Amino acid sequence: MSPATEVPPRHGHRVRGRQVLQGLVGLALAVTLLGWGLPYFSGTSWGDIVHTMEQVGWGTAGWLFALMVLGLWLYTFTLTGSLPGLTHAKALTVNVAGSAVGNLLPGGGAAGVAVTYAMCRSWGFSRRDISTSIIVSGVWNVMARVALPVLGVLVLVLGSSPMPRAVSQGGVVGAIGALLLLGVFIAIIASERAATRIGHFLSRLLRPISSRIRRGPTLTIDELIHDLRARITAVVGSGWLPMTTGVVGFFGVYCVLFWGCLSSVGVHMPFAELFAAYAVGRLLTAVGVTPGGVGVTETGTVAVVIAWGADPTAAAAGVVLFSIYTHLLEIPLGALGGLAWSLARRPAPRLADTRLTDSRLPGVAGSPATSEREQAARSAE
Numbered sequence: 001m002s003p004a005t006e007v008p009p010r011h012g013h014r015v016r017g018r019q020v021l022q023g024l025v026g027l028a029l030a031v032t033l034l035g036w037g038l039p040y041f042s043g044t045s046w047g048d049i050v051h052t053m054e055q056v057g058w059g060t061a062g063w064l065f066a067l068m069v070l071g072l073w074l075y076t077f078t079l080t081g082s083l084p085g086l087t088h089a090k091a092l093t094v095n096v097a098g099s100a101v102g103n104l105l106p107g108g109g110a111a112g113v114a115v116t117y118a119m120c121r122s123w124g125f126s127r128r129d130i131s132t133s134i135i136v137s138g139v140w141n142v143m144a145r146v147a148l149p150v151l152g153v154l155v156l157v158l159g160s161s162p163m164p165r166a167v168s169q170g171g172v173v174g175a176i177g178a179l180l181l182l183g184v185f186i187a188i189i190a191s192e193r194a195a196t197r198i199g200h201f202l203s204r205l206l207r208p209i210s211s212r213i214r215r216g217p218t219l220t221i222d223e224l225i226h227d228l229r230a231r232i233t234a235v236v237g238s239g240w241l242p243m244t245t246g247v248v249g250f251f252g253v254y255c256v257l258f259w260g261c262l263s264s265v266g267v268h269m270p271f272a273e274l275f276a277a278y279a280v281g282r283l284l285t286a287v288g289v290t291p292g293g294v295g296v297t298e299t300g301t302v303a304v305v306i307a308w309g310a311d312p313t314a315a316a317a318g319v320v321l322f323s324i325y326t327h328l329l330e331i332p333l334g335a336l337g338g339l340a341w342s343l344a345r346r347p348a349p350r351l352a353d354t355r356l357t358d359s360r361l362p363g364v365a366g367s368p369a370t371s372e373r374e375q376a377a378r379s380a381e
Helices: 009-042 046-053 058-082 088-104 109-122 127-159 165-190 192-213 221-264 271-284 296-307 312-328 330-343 368-380
Strands: none
Touching: 009 046, 009 296, 009 312, 046 312, 058 088, 058 127, 058 221, 058 312, 088 109, 088 330, 109 127, 109 330, 127 221, 127 271, 221 271, 221 312, 271 296, 296 312, 312 330
Protein backbone atom coordinates (compact mmCIF):
# COMPACT_ATOMS: atom_id res chain seq x y z
CA MET A 1 0.00 0.00 0.00
CA SER A 2 1.40 3.37 -1.03
CA PRO A 3 1.71 6.28 1.42
CA ALA A 4 -1.02 8.16 -0.44
CA THR A 5 -3.60 5.45 0.21
CA GLU A 6 -2.44 4.10 3.55
CA VAL A 7 -4.83 5.01 6.36
CA PRO A 8 -3.99 4.05 9.94
CA PRO A 9 -6.81 2.21 11.67
CA ARG A 10 -7.30 4.84 14.37
CA HIS A 11 -7.48 7.61 11.79
CA GLY A 12 -10.32 5.78 10.03
CA HIS A 13 -12.24 5.63 13.29
CA ARG A 14 -11.75 9.36 13.84
CA VAL A 15 -13.09 10.11 10.36
CA ARG A 16 -16.20 8.02 10.92
CA GLY A 17 -16.77 9.57 14.34
CA ARG A 18 -16.45 13.06 12.91
CA GLN A 19 -18.89 12.21 10.13
CA VAL A 20 -21.43 10.91 12.64
CA LEU A 21 -21.06 14.09 14.69
CA GLN A 22 -21.47 16.26 11.59
CA GLY A 23 -24.55 14.28 10.64
CA LEU A 24 -26.14 14.73 14.05
CA VAL A 25 -25.37 18.45 14.11
CA GLY A 26 -26.74 18.92 10.61
CA LEU A 27 -29.88 16.96 11.42
CA ALA A 28 -30.42 18.95 14.61
CA LEU A 29 -29.99 22.21 12.68
CA ALA A 30 -32.47 21.09 10.03
CA VAL A 31 -35.04 20.14 12.66
CA THR A 32 -34.53 23.47 14.43
CA LEU A 33 -34.89 25.51 11.24
CA LEU A 34 -38.00 23.62 10.18
CA GLY A 35 -39.60 23.20 13.57
CA TRP A 36 -38.94 26.67 14.96
CA GLY A 37 -37.32 28.88 12.33
CA LEU A 38 -39.81 28.40 9.49
CA PRO A 39 -42.98 29.32 11.46
CA TYR A 40 -41.11 32.04 13.39
CA PHE A 41 -39.76 33.89 10.38
CA SER A 42 -42.98 33.47 8.42
CA GLY A 43 -45.17 34.59 11.31
CA THR A 44 -47.38 31.51 11.38
CA SER A 45 -47.61 28.14 13.12
CA TRP A 46 -47.20 24.53 12.08
CA GLY A 47 -50.82 23.87 12.92
CA ASP A 48 -51.94 26.47 10.38
CA ILE A 49 -49.41 25.22 7.82
CA VAL A 50 -50.63 21.62 8.08
CA HIS A 51 -54.27 22.73 7.95
CA THR A 52 -53.58 24.63 4.71
CA MET A 53 -51.75 21.64 3.18
CA GLU A 54 -54.70 19.37 3.98
CA GLN A 55 -56.77 21.34 1.49
CA VAL A 56 -54.73 19.89 -1.39
CA GLY A 57 -56.77 17.12 -3.03
CA TRP A 58 -55.52 13.70 -4.06
CA GLY A 59 -55.90 14.57 -7.72
CA THR A 60 -53.63 17.60 -7.38
CA ALA A 61 -51.14 15.61 -5.31
CA GLY A 62 -51.09 12.96 -8.05
CA TRP A 63 -50.24 15.27 -10.92
CA LEU A 64 -47.63 17.03 -8.78
CA PHE A 65 -46.03 13.63 -8.17
CA ALA A 66 -46.12 12.96 -11.91
CA LEU A 67 -44.25 16.22 -12.48
CA MET A 68 -41.61 15.16 -9.97
CA VAL A 69 -41.09 11.82 -11.74
CA LEU A 70 -40.93 13.57 -15.12
CA GLY A 71 -38.23 15.90 -13.83
CA LEU A 72 -36.18 13.00 -12.50
CA TRP A 73 -36.55 11.16 -15.81
CA LEU A 74 -35.42 14.18 -17.81
CA TYR A 75 -32.25 14.41 -15.71
CA THR A 76 -31.32 10.91 -16.89
CA PHE A 77 -30.38 12.52 -20.23
CA THR A 78 -27.62 14.37 -18.40
CA LEU A 79 -26.31 11.15 -16.89
CA THR A 80 -26.54 9.08 -20.08
CA GLY A 81 -24.87 11.89 -22.02
CA SER A 82 -21.96 11.96 -19.58
CA LEU A 83 -21.59 8.15 -19.41
CA PRO A 84 -22.03 6.51 -22.83
CA GLY A 85 -23.62 3.07 -22.54
CA LEU A 86 -25.70 3.92 -19.46
CA THR A 87 -29.41 3.28 -20.05
CA HIS A 88 -32.10 5.69 -18.90
CA ALA A 89 -33.50 3.12 -16.48
CA LYS A 90 -30.13 2.68 -14.78
CA ALA A 91 -29.54 6.42 -14.83
CA LEU A 92 -32.85 6.93 -13.02
CA THR A 93 -31.82 4.33 -10.43
CA VAL A 94 -28.49 6.07 -9.85
CA ASN A 95 -30.20 9.46 -9.69
CA VAL A 96 -32.83 8.59 -7.08
CA ALA A 97 -30.41 6.52 -4.97
CA GLY A 98 -27.79 9.26 -4.93
CA SER A 99 -30.40 11.93 -4.22
CA ALA A 100 -31.80 9.89 -1.34
CA VAL A 101 -28.37 9.68 0.28
CA GLY A 102 -27.76 13.38 -0.33
CA ASN A 103 -31.09 14.27 1.29
CA LEU A 104 -30.26 12.24 4.40
CA LEU A 105 -26.71 13.42 5.11
CA PRO A 106 -25.19 16.90 5.47
CA GLY A 107 -22.86 17.44 2.55
CA GLY A 108 -24.45 14.28 1.17
CA GLY A 109 -23.14 14.98 -2.30
CA ALA A 110 -19.93 13.15 -1.42
CA ALA A 111 -21.88 10.10 -0.25
CA GLY A 112 -23.99 10.34 -3.40
CA VAL A 113 -20.81 10.16 -5.46
CA ALA A 114 -19.84 6.96 -3.64
CA VAL A 115 -23.27 5.46 -4.39
CA THR A 116 -22.98 6.42 -8.05
CA TYR A 117 -19.51 4.92 -8.20
CA ALA A 118 -20.57 1.62 -6.64
CA MET A 119 -23.62 1.19 -8.87
CA CYS A 120 -21.85 2.05 -12.11
CA ARG A 121 -18.90 -0.18 -11.26
CA SER A 122 -21.30 -3.10 -10.69
CA TRP A 123 -22.69 -2.55 -14.20
CA GLY A 124 -19.23 -2.89 -15.72
CA PHE A 125 -18.23 0.73 -16.29
CA SER A 126 -14.58 1.59 -15.81
CA ARG A 127 -13.27 3.85 -13.08
CA ARG A 128 -12.08 6.32 -15.68
CA ASP A 129 -15.47 6.58 -17.38
CA ILE A 130 -17.30 6.94 -14.05
CA SER A 131 -14.96 9.64 -12.77
CA THR A 132 -15.32 11.58 -16.01
CA SER A 133 -19.10 11.30 -15.84
CA ILE A 134 -19.17 12.49 -12.23
CA ILE A 135 -16.99 15.51 -13.04
CA VAL A 136 -18.85 16.57 -16.18
CA SER A 137 -22.41 15.99 -14.92
CA GLY A 138 -21.49 17.68 -11.64
CA VAL A 139 -20.24 20.75 -13.46
CA TRP A 140 -23.42 20.89 -15.57
CA ASN A 141 -25.62 20.55 -12.49
CA VAL A 142 -23.83 23.12 -10.32
CA MET A 143 -23.57 25.65 -13.14
CA ALA A 144 -27.33 25.37 -13.68
CA ARG A 145 -28.03 25.96 -9.99
CA VAL A 146 -25.82 29.01 -9.69
CA ALA A 147 -27.06 30.41 -13.02
CA LEU A 148 -30.72 30.28 -11.99
CA PRO A 149 -30.55 33.34 -9.67
CA VAL A 150 -28.89 35.29 -12.47
CA LEU A 151 -31.78 34.42 -14.77
CA GLY A 152 -34.19 35.28 -11.95
CA VAL A 153 -32.73 38.77 -11.64
CA LEU A 154 -32.91 39.27 -15.42
CA VAL A 155 -36.56 38.15 -15.47
CA LEU A 156 -37.38 40.58 -12.66
CA VAL A 157 -35.62 43.45 -14.40
CA LEU A 158 -37.42 42.77 -17.68
CA GLY A 159 -40.71 42.44 -15.83
CA SER A 160 -40.17 45.64 -13.80
CA SER A 161 -40.91 43.76 -10.58
CA PRO A 162 -39.56 44.89 -7.20
CA MET A 163 -36.45 43.00 -6.25
CA PRO A 164 -36.05 41.74 -2.65
CA ARG A 165 -32.57 41.93 -1.21
CA ALA A 166 -32.30 38.12 -1.02
CA VAL A 167 -32.93 37.81 -4.75
CA SER A 168 -30.37 40.44 -5.73
CA GLN A 169 -27.77 38.91 -3.42
CA GLY A 170 -28.56 35.47 -4.81
CA GLY A 171 -28.02 36.78 -8.31
CA VAL A 172 -24.62 38.18 -7.37
CA VAL A 173 -23.59 34.93 -5.68
CA GLY A 174 -24.85 32.92 -8.63
CA ALA A 175 -22.99 35.05 -11.14
CA ILE A 176 -19.72 34.82 -9.21
CA GLY A 177 -20.12 31.08 -8.67
CA ALA A 178 -20.93 30.41 -12.31
CA LEU A 179 -17.94 32.41 -13.54
CA LEU A 180 -15.55 30.69 -11.12
CA LEU A 181 -16.81 27.21 -12.00
CA LEU A 182 -16.71 27.94 -15.71
CA GLY A 183 -13.19 29.31 -15.35
CA VAL A 184 -11.99 26.17 -13.53
CA PHE A 185 -13.60 23.92 -16.13
CA ILE A 186 -12.03 25.80 -19.03
CA ALA A 187 -8.64 25.85 -17.27
CA ILE A 188 -8.68 22.05 -16.90
CA ILE A 189 -9.26 21.61 -20.62
CA ALA A 190 -7.00 24.41 -21.88
CA SER A 191 -3.95 24.05 -19.62
CA GLU A 192 -2.27 20.85 -18.49
CA ARG A 193 -0.44 22.74 -15.74
CA ALA A 194 -3.70 24.16 -14.38
CA ALA A 195 -5.32 20.74 -14.66
CA THR A 196 -2.51 19.21 -12.62
CA ARG A 197 -2.82 21.76 -9.83
CA ILE A 198 -6.60 21.46 -9.72
CA GLY A 199 -6.29 17.69 -9.80
CA HIS A 200 -3.95 17.63 -6.80
CA PHE A 201 -6.36 19.87 -4.88
CA LEU A 202 -9.32 17.60 -5.70
CA SER A 203 -7.24 14.55 -4.82
CA ARG A 204 -6.60 15.89 -1.32
CA LEU A 205 -10.23 16.98 -0.98
CA LEU A 206 -11.69 13.62 -2.05
CA ARG A 207 -9.08 11.39 -0.40
CA PRO A 208 -11.40 10.34 2.49
CA ILE A 209 -13.96 9.14 -0.09
CA SER A 210 -11.52 7.48 -2.46
CA SER A 211 -9.79 5.62 0.38
CA ARG A 212 -13.09 3.97 1.31
CA ILE A 213 -14.27 3.03 -2.18
CA ARG A 214 -10.88 2.16 -3.65
CA ARG A 215 -10.29 -1.51 -4.34
CA GLY A 216 -7.26 -3.14 -5.89
CA PRO A 217 -4.63 -1.34 -8.00
CA THR A 218 -5.39 2.33 -8.64
CA LEU A 219 -3.89 5.26 -10.47
CA THR A 220 -2.45 8.32 -8.82
CA ILE A 221 -3.73 11.78 -9.68
CA ASP A 222 -0.58 12.45 -11.75
CA GLU A 223 -1.31 9.42 -13.92
CA LEU A 224 -4.93 10.43 -14.37
CA ILE A 225 -4.22 14.04 -15.30
CA HIS A 226 -2.46 12.96 -18.50
CA ASP A 227 -5.71 11.85 -20.13
CA LEU A 228 -8.27 13.69 -17.99
CA ARG A 229 -8.54 16.64 -20.33
CA ALA A 230 -8.91 14.39 -23.36
CA ARG A 231 -11.67 12.36 -21.70
CA ILE A 232 -13.60 15.44 -20.58
CA THR A 233 -13.29 16.99 -24.03
CA ALA A 234 -14.54 13.78 -25.66
CA VAL A 235 -17.55 13.50 -23.33
CA VAL A 236 -18.47 17.17 -23.65
CA GLY A 237 -18.05 17.05 -27.43
CA SER A 238 -20.44 14.12 -27.87
CA GLY A 239 -22.80 14.62 -24.94
CA TRP A 240 -23.21 18.37 -24.41
CA LEU A 241 -26.63 18.47 -26.09
CA PRO A 242 -28.34 15.65 -24.12
CA MET A 243 -26.65 16.83 -20.91
CA THR A 244 -27.89 20.38 -21.41
CA THR A 245 -31.34 19.14 -22.40
CA GLY A 246 -31.53 17.04 -19.27
CA VAL A 247 -30.48 19.84 -16.90
CA VAL A 248 -32.74 22.45 -18.50
CA GLY A 249 -35.66 20.01 -18.60
CA PHE A 250 -35.15 18.97 -14.99
CA PHE A 251 -35.04 22.48 -13.57
CA GLY A 252 -37.80 23.64 -15.91
CA VAL A 253 -40.20 20.90 -14.81
CA TYR A 254 -39.34 21.50 -11.17
CA CYS A 255 -40.17 25.18 -11.67
CA VAL A 256 -43.61 24.11 -12.87
CA LEU A 257 -43.80 21.83 -9.83
CA PHE A 258 -42.96 24.81 -7.60
CA TRP A 259 -45.74 26.83 -9.23
CA GLY A 260 -48.17 23.93 -8.80
CA CYS A 261 -47.38 23.55 -5.10
CA LEU A 262 -47.89 27.26 -4.44
CA SER A 263 -51.06 27.59 -6.50
CA SER A 264 -52.57 24.48 -4.89
CA VAL A 265 -52.57 26.29 -1.52
CA GLY A 266 -53.79 29.61 -2.88
CA VAL A 267 -50.54 31.50 -3.60
CA HIS A 268 -50.69 33.19 -7.01
CA MET A 269 -47.70 35.21 -8.18
CA PRO A 270 -46.52 36.76 -11.45
CA PHE A 271 -44.13 34.51 -13.36
CA ALA A 272 -41.12 36.79 -12.79
CA GLU A 273 -41.52 36.74 -9.01
CA LEU A 274 -42.29 33.03 -8.89
CA PHE A 275 -39.24 32.15 -10.99
CA ALA A 276 -36.97 34.34 -8.89
CA ALA A 277 -38.19 32.72 -5.66
CA TYR A 278 -37.68 29.28 -7.19
CA ALA A 279 -34.16 30.22 -8.35
CA VAL A 280 -33.13 31.39 -4.89
CA GLY A 281 -34.44 28.15 -3.40
CA ARG A 282 -32.45 26.01 -5.86
CA LEU A 283 -29.31 27.96 -5.02
CA LEU A 284 -29.88 27.42 -1.30
CA THR A 285 -30.01 23.64 -1.79
CA ALA A 286 -26.25 23.83 -2.36
CA VAL A 287 -25.78 24.90 1.27
CA GLY A 288 -24.45 21.69 2.77
CA VAL A 289 -24.81 22.42 6.48
CA THR A 290 -28.04 20.39 6.64
CA PRO A 291 -29.14 17.25 4.75
CA GLY A 292 -30.01 18.43 1.25
CA GLY A 293 -30.12 22.02 2.49
CA VAL A 294 -33.38 21.24 4.32
CA GLY A 295 -34.47 24.07 6.60
CA VAL A 296 -32.18 26.61 4.99
CA THR A 297 -33.91 26.26 1.62
CA GLU A 298 -37.46 26.43 2.98
CA THR A 299 -36.83 29.36 5.31
CA GLY A 300 -35.07 31.42 2.64
CA THR A 301 -37.65 30.66 -0.06
CA VAL A 302 -40.59 31.49 2.23
CA ALA A 303 -38.97 34.81 3.13
CA VAL A 304 -38.69 35.74 -0.55
CA VAL A 305 -42.30 34.71 -1.34
CA ILE A 306 -43.67 36.66 1.63
CA ALA A 307 -41.61 39.70 0.60
CA TRP A 308 -43.77 39.88 -2.53
CA GLY A 309 -46.96 40.02 -0.49
CA ALA A 310 -48.04 36.38 -0.27
CA ASP A 311 -50.00 35.18 2.74
CA PRO A 312 -47.41 33.86 5.25
CA THR A 313 -49.29 30.65 6.09
CA ALA A 314 -50.07 29.83 2.48
CA ALA A 315 -46.50 30.63 1.41
CA ALA A 316 -45.05 28.36 4.08
CA ALA A 317 -47.50 25.57 3.18
CA GLY A 318 -46.64 25.77 -0.52
CA VAL A 319 -42.90 25.76 0.06
CA VAL A 320 -43.13 22.85 2.51
CA LEU A 321 -45.26 20.92 -0.01
CA PHE A 322 -42.63 21.52 -2.69
CA SER A 323 -39.95 20.31 -0.29
CA ILE A 324 -41.92 17.11 0.33
CA TYR A 325 -41.76 16.31 -3.38
CA THR A 326 -38.17 17.37 -3.96
CA HIS A 327 -36.65 15.98 -0.74
CA LEU A 328 -38.83 13.64 1.26
CA LEU A 329 -40.38 11.54 -1.52
CA GLU A 330 -37.00 11.00 -3.16
CA ILE A 331 -35.89 8.98 -0.12
CA PRO A 332 -38.34 6.04 -0.58
CA LEU A 333 -37.76 6.19 -4.34
CA GLY A 334 -34.03 5.94 -3.70
CA ALA A 335 -34.58 3.02 -1.34
CA LEU A 336 -36.61 1.21 -4.02
CA GLY A 337 -33.91 1.95 -6.58
CA GLY A 338 -31.21 0.63 -4.26
CA LEU A 339 -33.26 -2.51 -3.57
CA ALA A 340 -33.79 -3.13 -7.28
CA TRP A 341 -30.08 -2.68 -7.91
CA SER A 342 -29.09 -5.06 -5.12
CA LEU A 343 -31.47 -7.76 -6.36
CA ALA A 344 -30.45 -7.47 -10.02
CA ARG A 345 -27.72 -9.58 -11.49
CA ARG A 346 -24.53 -7.51 -11.62
CA PRO A 347 -21.73 -8.24 -14.14
CA ALA A 348 -18.09 -8.11 -13.13
CA PRO A 349 -16.24 -4.79 -13.61
CA ARG A 350 -14.28 -4.35 -16.80
CA LEU A 351 -10.73 -5.66 -16.67
CA ALA A 352 -9.38 -2.48 -18.21
CA ASP A 353 -10.81 -0.19 -15.58
CA THR A 354 -7.44 0.95 -14.23
CA ARG A 355 -5.65 1.38 -17.55
CA LEU A 356 -4.79 4.55 -19.38
CA THR A 357 -4.95 4.70 -23.13
CA ASP A 358 -1.45 6.15 -23.27
CA SER A 359 0.95 3.24 -22.79
CA ARG A 360 3.98 5.51 -22.63
CA LEU A 361 3.39 6.27 -18.96
CA PRO A 362 5.82 4.18 -16.89
CA GLY A 363 4.40 2.26 -14.00
CA VAL A 364 0.80 2.45 -15.24
CA ALA A 365 -1.21 -0.72 -15.73
CA GLY A 366 -1.14 -1.60 -19.42
CA SER A 367 2.23 0.08 -20.09
CA PRO A 368 5.27 -1.92 -21.23
CA ALA A 369 7.05 -1.42 -17.90
CA THR A 370 4.10 -2.69 -15.94
CA SER A 371 3.58 -5.65 -18.28
CA GLU A 372 7.20 -6.71 -17.78
CA ARG A 373 6.83 -6.58 -13.99
CA GLU A 374 3.59 -8.59 -14.18
CA GLN A 375 5.26 -11.24 -16.35
CA ALA A 376 8.19 -11.43 -13.93
CA ALA A 377 5.85 -11.83 -10.98
CA ARG A 378 3.98 -14.64 -12.71
CA SER A 379 7.24 -16.37 -13.54
CA ALA A 380 8.34 -16.13 -9.93
CA GLU A 381 5.09 -17.75 -8.85
